[in-house]
Amino acid sequence: MKVFWWLGKLLTLLFWLVVLANLLMPFVYPLHLLVNVAGSLLAGLHLLEAVFCFRSLRGRAHPWRDRLKILFFGVYHLQTIPAPTVSKASHA
Template sequence: MKVIWGLGKLLTLLFWLVVLVNQLMPFVHPLHLLVALSGGVLAILHLLEALLCNRSLKGRAHPWRDRLKIVIFGVFHLQTIPAPTASKASHA
């Protein structure tokens, strides 16, 4: 599974590179609008994921680094974070 999550992270990073290139040098007419729109929607979804997972990240060693990775990679980073153990989850 690590290979799949790593490949997902790589493809997500490639998508953000395409969105950035589109902002610097816009693609042809219908394509640049679609890339910009899909980049905006994905950014909103990743920010929402980071907000929804905020509480579970508080016990992590570097929660801000995890939040940044969630904003960039989304669910592909969330799947690599280990689940809390039963002792940590019972007092919540």
């Protein structure tokens, strides 16, 4: 499963490089608009993921680094974060 998450991170990074290349030197007419729209949508989704996971990352050693990685990689970074261990819950 780790290979899948690392491959997802690699492909996401390549996508961001394509978006950056498109911003520096726009592609041909219909393609540059599609890349801009896709990049904007993905950035918006990753921003929502970072906002929704804001509280759950508070106990981490470097929560802001995790939030930045969520902005870049989205769910692929979220899946690599180990689940918090729950101590004995007190039931009332």
